[in-house]
Amino acid sequence: MRDPYLQVSGLTKSYGSVQALGGVSLDVEKGEFVTFLGPSGSGKTTTLMIIAGFENATSGSVRVGGRALSNTPPHARNIGIVFQNYALFPHKTALQNIMFPLDMRGVPVREAERKARAMLDLVGLSGYGDRWPKDMSGGQQQRIALARALVFEPSLLLLDEPLGALDKNLREQMQIEIKRIQKSLGVTTIFVTHDQSEAMTMSDRIAVFEKGRIDQIGTPQEVYRTPSTPFVARFIGDSNLLPGTVLDPDQGLVRTEHLGLMRLPNRLAAAAGAPVTLMLRPESIHLAGPAAGVAEDAPNRADVSVHTVVPYGDSTLLIGRAGGADLRIRLRGPEADGIGSGAALSVLWPASAIHAIPAHANPMVQP
Amino acid sequence: MLSVLNRGTAAPGALKPWLLLLPLVLFLCAFFLVPLGQVALMSVTEPEFGLGNYAHLTSDGLYLQVFLNTFLTALGVALCCLLLGYPLAYLMAQSSPRVAALLMLLVTMSFWTSFLVRTYAWMVLLGNNGPVTAFLAFLGWDPPPHLLFTRLSSTLAMVHILIPYMVMSLYSVMKRIDPALLRAAESLGARPWSVFRQVYLPLSAPGMVNGATLVFMICLGFYVTPVLLGSPQEQMVAGLIGTQIEEFLDFGQASAMAMVLLASTLIVLTVYHRRFGLDRLWG
Amino acid sequence: MKLLPKLLGVLVALFIAAPLFIVVPMSFSTAPSLEFPPPGYWLGYYAAYFTDERWTQPTINSLIIAFGTTVLTMLLVTPATFAVVRHRFVGRGLANLMLTMPMAMPHIVLAIGYYSYLGDLRLTQTHLGVIIAHTALSVPVAFLILSANLKGFDRNLERAAMSLGATPLRTFRHVTLPVLRPGFAISALFAFIQSFDETVVAIFISGRESETLPRKMFESIRMQADPVISVVSTLLFAAVALVILAPVVWKAVSRRRSRPDARGGEPVAKEPVPNPCAPTRVQLEA
Numbered sequence: 001m002r003d004p005y006l007q008v009s010g011l012t013k014s015y016g017s018v019q020a021l022g023g024v025s026l027d028v029e030k031g032e033f034v035t036f037l038g039p040s041g042s043g044k045t046t047t048l049m050i051i052a053g054f055e056n057a058t059s060g061s062v063r064v065g066g067r068a069l070s071n072t073p074p075h076a077r078n079i080g081i082v083f084q085n086y087a088l089f090p091h092k093t094a095l096q097n098i099m100f101p102l103d104m105r106g107v108p109v110r111e112a113e114r115k116a117r118a119m120l121d122l123v124g125l126s127g128y129g130d131r132w133p134k135d136m137s138g139g140q141q142q143r144i145a146l147a148r149a150l151v152f153e154p155s156l157l158l159l160d161e162p163l164g165a166l167d168k169n170l171r172e173q174m175q176i177e178i179k180r181i182q183k184s185l186g187v188t189t190i191f192v193t194h195d196q197s198e199a200m201t202m203s204d205r206i207a208v209f210e211k212g213r214i215d216q217i218g219t220p221q222e223v224y225r226t227p228s229t230p231f232v233a234r235f236i237g238d239s240n241l242l243p244g245t246v247l248d249p250d251q252g253l254v255r256t257e258h259l260g261l262m263r264l265p266n267r268l269a270a271a272a273g274a275p276v277t278l279m280l281r282p283e284s285i286h287l288a289g290p291a292a293g294v295a296e297d298a299p300n301r302a303d304v305s306v307h308t309v310v311p312y313g314d315s316t317l318l319i320g321r322a323g324g325a326d327l328r329i330r331l332r333g334p335e336a337d338g339i340g341s342g343a344a345l346s347v348l349w350p351a352s353a354i355h356a357i358p359a360h361a362n363p364m365v366q367p
Numbered sequence: 368m369l370s371v372l373n374r375g376t377a378a379p380g381a382l383k384p385w386l387l388l389l390p391l392v393l394f395l396c397a398f399f400l401v402p403l404g405q406v407a408l409m410s411v412t413e414p415e416f417g418l419g420n421y422a423h424l425t426s427d428g429l430y431l432q433v434f435l436n437t438f439l440t441a442l443g444v445a446l447c448c449l450l451l452g453y454p455l456a457y458l459m460a461q462s463s464p465r466v467a468a469l470l471m472l473l474v475t476m477s478f479w480t481s482f483l484v485r486t487y488a489w490m491v492l493l494g495n496n497g498p499v500t501a502f503l504a505f506l507g508w509d510p511p512p513h514l515l516f517t518r519l520s521s522t523l524a525m526v527h528i529l530i531p532y533m534v535m536s537l538y539s540v541m542k543r544i545d546p547a548l549l550r551a552a553e554s555l556g557a558r559p560w561s562v563f564r565q566v567y568l569p570l571s572a573p574g575m576v577n578g579a580t581l582v583f584m585i586c587l588g589f590y591v592t593p594v595l596l597g598s599p600q601e602q603m604v605a606g607l608i609g610t611q612i613e614e615f616l617d618f619g620q621a622s623a624m625a626m627v628l629l630a631s632t633l634i635v636l637t638v639y640h641r642r643f644g645l646d647r648l649w650g
Numbered sequence: 651m652k653l654l655p656k657l658l659g660v661l662v663a664l665f666i667a668a669p670l671f672i673v674v675p676m677s678f679s680t681a682p683s684l685e686f687p688p689p690g691y692w693l694g695y696y697a698a699y700f701t702d703e704r705w706t707q708p709t710i711n712s713l714i715i716a717f718g719t720t721v722l723t724m725l726l727v728t729p730a731t732f733a734v735v736r737h738r739f740v741g742r743g744l745a746n747l748m749l750t751m752p753m754a755m756p757h758i759v760l761a762i763g764y765y766s767y768l769g770d771l772r773l774t775q776t777h778l779g780v781i782i783a784h785t786a787l788s789v790p791v792a793f794l795i796l797s798a799n800l801k802g803f804d805r806n807l808e809r810a811a812m813s814l815g816a817t818p819l820r821t822f823r824h825v826t827l828p829v830l831r832p833g834f835a836i837s838a839l840f841a842f843i844q845s846f847d848e849t850v851v852a853i854f855i856s857g858r859e860s861e862t863l864p865r866k867m868f869e870s871i872r873m874q875a876d877p878v879i880s881v882v883s884t885l886l887f888a889a890v891a892l893v894i895l896a897p898v899v900w901k902a903v904s905r906r907r908s909r910p911d912a913r914g915g916e917p918v919a920k921e922p923v924p925n926p927c928a929p930t931r932v933q934l935e936a
Binding site for chain 3: 053073077078085089091100105148149
């Protein structure tokens with residue numbers, strides 16, 4: 001079997017008695033775009049800094065292209081980084097900033113300038129070479145920083161919350177832009193963010209960080225549809241988490257504390273009587289039509305009395321009591337028309353919308 | 368696990384800062400601490416070993432008088448600076464940025480102009496042929512009072528020289544008072560005077576304390592201006608120390624007075640540090 | 651109600667301004683002693699200042715001493731500041747205290763110390779002696795300004811340089827040093843002025859051989875008010891005005907120049923401009 005291009009294995013990092021990383025491992029294929037997603041303090045930036053060589057891991061290793069990096073100083077790693085605040089050199093023009101890594105590598109000036117100008121073209125700032133960083137907008141600085149990190153054809157591109165300082169519209173524009181450039185160069189990329197929508201739209205795969213560990217690595221669809229921990233389910237998208245106990249694993253039957261019987265699409269790996277958490281996305285819940293005629297004790301349905309209505313324009317979020325707990329329901333477009341606070345609804349959802357989060361998937365258990 | 372941690376903290380990294388600090392630390396030991404120590408030493412060994420110089424300080428009424436005089440002058444100067452500096456700093460904080468910058472420019476210019484130049488300017492202003500005397504004579508004060516080489520002239524000059532410290536301390540605090548707080552107070556029914564007294568004044572208090580402490584401390588050890596403008600009969604400590612050395616070559620007595628002066632300064636600093644933290648004092 | 655405090659403020663501003671500007675007409679006065687307003691105007695005392703060795707020599711001495719002090723201070727303070735700001739180590743607080751301590755000393759106290767200590771070393775009445783004493787006095791100011799600049803320095807710039815292939819040494823040369831250049835310049839300027847203005851210690855240790863300008867002025871004011879003093883005062887005041895106004899004018903000019911390309915819309919990142927009014931010249935130098 002071929003070795004993965006970037007191989008991070010068993011990284012731990014302690015500051016005194018505080019453990020910042022508790023064993024982070026992941027493999028990234030060449031050309032892949034992987035996002036580290038997590039709240040601040042979850043270890044994603046620390047992992048990035050260890051890959052870049054600015055922090056030393058307490059234990060564990062980083063390999064790129066089969067070569068261990070632990071004894072390689074940052075300047076010899078050939079890894080391009082875009083920092084959150086861009087870190088453009090204020091005393092150099094845009095072009096000089098982009099030429100800097102080539103200069104450090106002894107590339108002749110003429111050649112360096114040609115390459116730098118080509119990068120300026122690529123990021124769409126052809127005429128801006130002579131600008132000073134302070135005379136450029138945030139979005140423009142961002143592109144220059146990207147060009148600078150890519151011009152020396154790095155073996156890896158690291159992006160540390162690069163869009164954090166931009167306003168919403170510019171952010172979406174830059175997401176598309178970064179993705180386009182990354183694809184056209186085929187550079188292996190790691191992108192750090194705490195913004196789940198950013199992670200969903202840009203990534204080939206997402207690694208969700210929590211408390212110094214990776215809870216789950218998967219495609220955006222996988223982490224959204226089949227989160228492996230309650231944390232992932234809560235952090236990505238909106239969700240209803242329903243505690244329950246397994247009734248019949250072969251039939252896929254679970255009794256939940258608040259919504260009664262649930263039927264899952266497939267059999268469960270847990271034994272009867274085992275605790276389990278079910279996840280139900282608000283948007284997969286539908287109104288039961290008046291003629292649906294579903295029995296009151298049938299599985300996968302509930303009676304809800306709505307107490308809060310939050311209109312989003314393209315959809316409406318309803319929050320109501322069902323079986324003694326809140327249930328969140330998101331209805332598209334006109335479906336929610338006429339539903340106000342106090343309404344009593346009958347809702348149902350397909351078995352395929354229910355995902356069981358295994359109880360053992362608690363990341364805080366020491367290996 | 369433990370050995371890894373130990374290696375992490377005791378690595379060459381722990382030595383590096385000391386290597387970087389070494390030249391300066393050695394220099395300060397040789398040319399700051401040792402001379403300072405020598406003053407302390409001289410205060411108990413010149414002309415003979417013992418606490419004689421300190422005993423002399425407490426027994427001779429002249430010295431007590433000078434210390435008291437210095438202390439009161441410093442207090443008065445600090446108070447005057449506060450009373451005069453507050454309206455100016457307030458004006459700067461309330462004015463448009465352009466006017467504030469202009470006033471700041473003036474204060475900065477005064478701040479940077481040598482003490483000697485400013486002292487000299489007051490000699491011109493208060494001299495017998497100066498404009499102030501002429502003005503008083505014009506008002507009918509005959510014969511016009513002798514202003515130079517009095518307590519008044521040295522105090523006035525010291526206030527003028529030290530007021531920039533006060534204005535800067537006050538302004539840096541006032542500038543950070545959120546105008547929304549004042550509007551909030553007003554919307555809650557406070558009249559302008561109450562807004563000032565209940566909100567603005569307490570919020571600007573740190574600047575007042577900072578400025579007053581600075582001015583007081585600098586004034587305690589003020590040498591140039593009292594010597595040049597003050598009355599020879601009402602010397603301040605620093606001036607008397609100078610006289611002891613220049614005229615009587617009495618190093619022991621001068622050193623003992625210097626140690627007391629130093630101790631007073633350090634006490635003010637320590638009290639300030641205990642209550643407010645020293646790092647806030649310097650700018 | 652609002653007018654009264656404002657009026658008071660304006661009066662205080664006048665109180666601050668008047669004595670500063672009065673030295674200017676005095677310097678053109680024909681009067682041989684203090685007299686204001688001047689009975690007549692001429693440039694005679696300017697000629698006297700520039701030709702009289704009793705005034706030119708102290709001026710030269712002061713310039714030499716201030717220059718020497720600046721160089722020595724920066725050489726000592728630069729590595730020390732990096733150590734204190736960039737590293738966490740046992741004794742850091744102590745180092746911090748020691749570096750700022752000379753600032754809290756009344757200069758008259760140090761003057762006695764230097765008078766006797768540098769006398770023992772046969773360094774009184776020498777340029778070197780005054781440079782050494784002034785360096786000790788300049789260390790805190792230089793350190794405080796430089797460390798404030800260094801604390802504000804974005805370490806991501808260094809990280810970026812290293813990730814782009816610069817060795818630590820080249821990172822320092824190509825990034826750290828140029829970015830901190832204004833900080834170094836201001837720090838050095840303060841050290842220079844600290845030395846050039848220092849009076850008390852110089853009165854006691856500079857003697858005839860290395861007499862500084864402030865000492866000469868002090869003696870001259872004390873003995874007989876030599877009208878040349880008003881010339882020196884005016885020149886010093888003009889120099890201060892120049893140093894303070896130069897960055898203000900420069901900023902205004904460069905802002906006007908860069909205005910055409912600054913476009914609205916997206917926010918433009920701000921570069922911190924060193925503030926010449928930074929009230930860091932806190933010294934018990936009186």
